[in-house]
Amino acid sequence: MSPDADVIDIHPARHQRVLMLSWEYPPVLVGGLGRHVHALATALATAGHEVTVVTRHAEGAPLEEYADGVRVLRAPEDPVTFPLATGSLLAWTMAFNHTLTRTALRATDTADFDVIHAHDWLVGHTAVTLAEHLDLPLVTTIHATEAGRHQGWLPGELNRTIHGVEHWISNASARVIACSGYMRAQVSRLFDVPAGRVDVVPNGVDERAWRARPRAVASARARFAGDGPLVGYAGRLVYEKGVQHLVDAVPHLRDRHPGLRVVIAGDGPYKDELVDQVRRLHVADSVRFAGFLDAGQLPAVLAATDATVVPSLYEPFGMIALEAAAAGAPLAVASTGGLAEIVEPGVTGVTFPHSDPGALAGAVDRLIGDEVFARRVARRARTMVGERYGWAAIAARTVSSYATARREHGGFQARRAAMLLAGGRQRVSIPEGNLLALDGAAC
Numbered sequence: 136m137s138p139d140a141d142v143i144d145i146h147p148a149r150h151q152r153v154l155m156l157s158w159e160y161p162p163v164l165v166g167g168l169g170r171h172v173h174a175l176a177t178a179l180a181t182a183g184h185e186v187t188v189v190t191r192h193a194e195g196a197p198l199e200e201y202a203d204g205v206r207v208l209r210a211p212e213d214p215v216t217f218p219l220a221t222g223s224l225l226a227w228t229m230a231f232n233h234t235l236t237r238t239a240l241r242a243t244d245t246a247d248f249d250v251i252h253a254h255d256w257l258v259g260h261t262a263v264t265l266a267e268h269l270d271l272p273l274v275t276t277i278h279a280t281e282a283g284r285h286q287g288w289l290p291g292e293l294n295r296t297i298h299g300v301e302h303w304i305s306n307a308s309a310r311v312i313a314c315s316g317y318m319r320a321q322v323s324r325l326f327d328v329p330a331g332r333v334d335v336v337p338n339g340v341d342e343r344a345w346r347a348r349p350r351a352v353a354s355a356r357a358r359f360a361g362d363g364p365l366v367g368y369a370g371r372l373v374y375e376k377g378v379q380h381l382v383d384a385v386p387h388l389r390d391r392h393p394g395l396r397v398v399i400a401g402d403g404p405y406k407d408e409l410v411d412q413v414r415r416l417h418v419a420d421s422v423r424f425a426g427f428l429d430a431g432q433l434p435a436v437l438a439a440t441d442a443t444v445v446p447s448l449y450e451p452f453g454m455i456a457l458e459a460a461a462a463g464a465p466l467a468v469a470s471t472g473g474l475a476e477i478v479e480p481g482v483t484g485v486t487f488p489h490s491d492p493g494a495l496a497g498a499v500d501r502l503i504g505d506e507v508f509a510r511r512v513a514r515r516a517r518t519m520v521g522e523r524y525g526w527a528a529i530a531a532r533t534v535s536s537y538a539t540a541r542r543e544h545g546g547f548q549a550r551r552a553a554m555l556l557a558g559g560r561q562r563v564s565i566p567e568g569n570l571l572a573l574d575g576a577a578c
Contacts, residue, residue, distance in 0.1 A: 151537050152185045154239065154248040154265070158231065158257040160190035160207065166371065167454050168278055171338055172254055173203075178339070178530035180204030187246060189239045189261075191231065206246075210238035225296055232260040239265055250274055250537045256281075256297055259304040266307065272540035272547070275308040276336075277301065277322050279451045284375060302326045309540040309547045312336050312533070314452040315473030321451075334536045337473075338452050339529035342520050345461035347435035355432075355439040359423055363394025364503040367440035367464065369433060370447075370455050372403030377446035377469060382409060383492035385418045388499060395503075400425045400436055437462035441509065442502040448489050450474050457524055460484075460516035465509040467498040483516040 155176055159169035176186045181204060192198065192209035199208050213234050239261060253262035253275045266273035281297040282289060289295050305311050305326040311333045313319040323330045347355075359365060366388070370376050378399060389395045399409070399422065406424065413422045428436060437443055443464035445456050452473035456466055466484030468474045478484040485501050487494035502509040 149538075150184060151179075151534055152247060152249045153179060153187070153252055153537065154242065154250070154271075155186060155188045155252045155254070156235065156239065156258040156262050156265075157188060157190050157254040158235075160188055162196055163191050163193045167338075168254060171278070171454075174339060174341065174526050175530060175533060176205045177203040178526035179533070182527065182530050182534070184530075184534065185246075187242050187248070189235060189242055191235075206242075208238050208242050210234040224293060228257055229260075232258065235261045236264055240268075243269065250540055252276070252533075252537070253304065253308075254278065256300040256304060259300045262304060263307045270548075272309040272537075272544040273304075273307060274310045274312060274536055274540050275304050276312040276314075277305065277318065278314065279318075279449075280321060280325055282325055283321055283449050283451065298325075307551070308332075309544055310334055310536045312536055314338050315476050317472045317476065318451045334532075334539070336529060336532045336536065337524060338454050338457070339524050339526040340454070340457040340461050340520055341526060342461040342517070342524075344430065345434045345437070345458050347438045347462060351435035352438045355435040359396060359398040359425070359436065359439065361394045361396045361421075363392045363396070364441040365439060366395065366397045366499055366503070367400065367437060367443040367459075368397070368446070369400040369428070369437060369443070369459070370445075372399070372401050372406045372409060374405055375447065375449045376403075376405075377448045377489060378405070378409055379412060380446050380490060380492045380495055381444050382412050382416065382418070382422065384496035384499065385413075385421055386416055387493070387496045388503075389418065389421050391500060392503060395421060397422045398425050398436060398440070399423065400428045400433060402427045433458075434462045437464045440464050441506075442467050442499045444495065444499060445469060445474060446489065446495055447471060447474065453477055456484075457520055460513070461520045463513055463517055465502045465513040466516055467495070467502055469495075478516070482512065483519050484512050 157172040159165050161169060161173050163169060176188050179186050187206040189208045189210065192211045196209055198211065211234060213230055235258060248271060251262060251266050251271050251273050253273065255278050262273055280301055281294055289298055305322060305328050311322055311328055313322050313333050313335055314337055316335055319330060319333045319335050322328055322333055356365065368378055368381055372378060385397055413419050437459045443459040443466055445453060445468040447469050450472040456468055456474055456477050460466055466478055468478045468484060468486055469489035470486040471489045478486055480486045485498040487498040
């Protein structure tokens with residue numbers, strides 16, 4: 136089912152003044168969240184809305200600037216802030232939210248706002264504090280859930296705390312935004328949020344940025360391909376991305392397609408295990424770890440592949456599938472989470488059950504064994520990206536959520552206050568075993 140099936144008013148709404156909170160924003164880019172927030176903020180500004188982003192400071196970056204039509208305020212770290220690289224993530228988060236709150240309040244000294252838009256749990260304390268202090272509607276985008284990442288198993292203090300903050304901010308928000316129907320169901324089930332208060336707004340992609348020059352594509356092909364087909368993967372090297380199942384499929388694919396090469400673009404904590412797995416399977420001559428490739432390199436590599444594989448075990452949305460489609464790569468994706476809403480089997484790509492190397496190999500074999508079919512689904516996927524996932528459309532859907540949050544703010548606050556006065560403190564129940572059975576989200 137396409138996210139476009141959700142009934143959301145995407146007609147232009149009136150001018151909105153948005154205070155956006157995100158723990159990453161250029162030049163701080165750790166994962167996809169920072170790129171998403173930047174693209175959304177600039178698309179909103181282009182559409183005529185007034186956007187202020189309050190985010191984490193980076194060395195060398197100005198504390199305040201106007202960039203791409205967006206006012207950006209960066210919160211400097213306090214002296215007691217622990218580096219994020221340590222195991223003290225909770226201590227870092229608390230310290231970060233203190234300085235983020237002060238910086239956001241400074242933004243309100245010189246501007247008025249209609250809505251606060253928070254991105255994920257890391258800014259939760261600041262978001263709820265500001266919404267209550269300023270009496271503004273809060274909209275929160277839940278990009279992924281801690282329970283989803285860990286198949287519902289929350290064994291440690293850190294996992295349970297993150298889950299609790301996600302529950303809290305979801306219930307404190309007038310509207311919650313999820314990137315797919317799959318994520319809407321998960322957020323509603325996990326956090327006891329009525330499905331009617333969760334809007335589906337997919338991630339967007341600038342398809343023009345993913346169209347590589349033919350010379351760059353030829354260069355990438357010469358660098359990574361052998362005498363046979365080239366299969367690609369791009370993303371973080373973590374267990375839930377399922378790269379291990381792609382590696383498991385390499386012996387079978389190589390037997391059927393002599394000269395086959397696999398390029399794995401990305402980095403992460405699971406890399407050493409993957410390298411060991413490649414050695415154990417004796418496929419080191421067929422698999423190349425390319426490391427992290429930036430936005431200037433990756434489109435050409437994706438375009439050079441005969442099939443790009445997204446083998447995720449848990450994928451709230453599947454941004455890399457859109458980016459690969461925009462680059463012109465034929466797609467083979469796991470039929471899990473948001474990926475199942477992006478790729479229509481046989482029309483815009485091929486799918487396979489996650490965690491099944493044999494099925495993965497079969498899906499890839501269908502693409503690299505039939506070039507006419509592969510190019511046809513790739514063309515359709517590229518068209519689909521332009522029609523459904525442009526940032527102007529995503530911004531319009533987000534503004535619709537803002538408008539609904541503003542319209543419902545008074546009633547929502549009254550109901551929430553009545554619940555708190557009645558002693559209805561939010562309970563976060565976390566069983567000792569699996570928190571939930573996530574359909575298609577094994578991790």
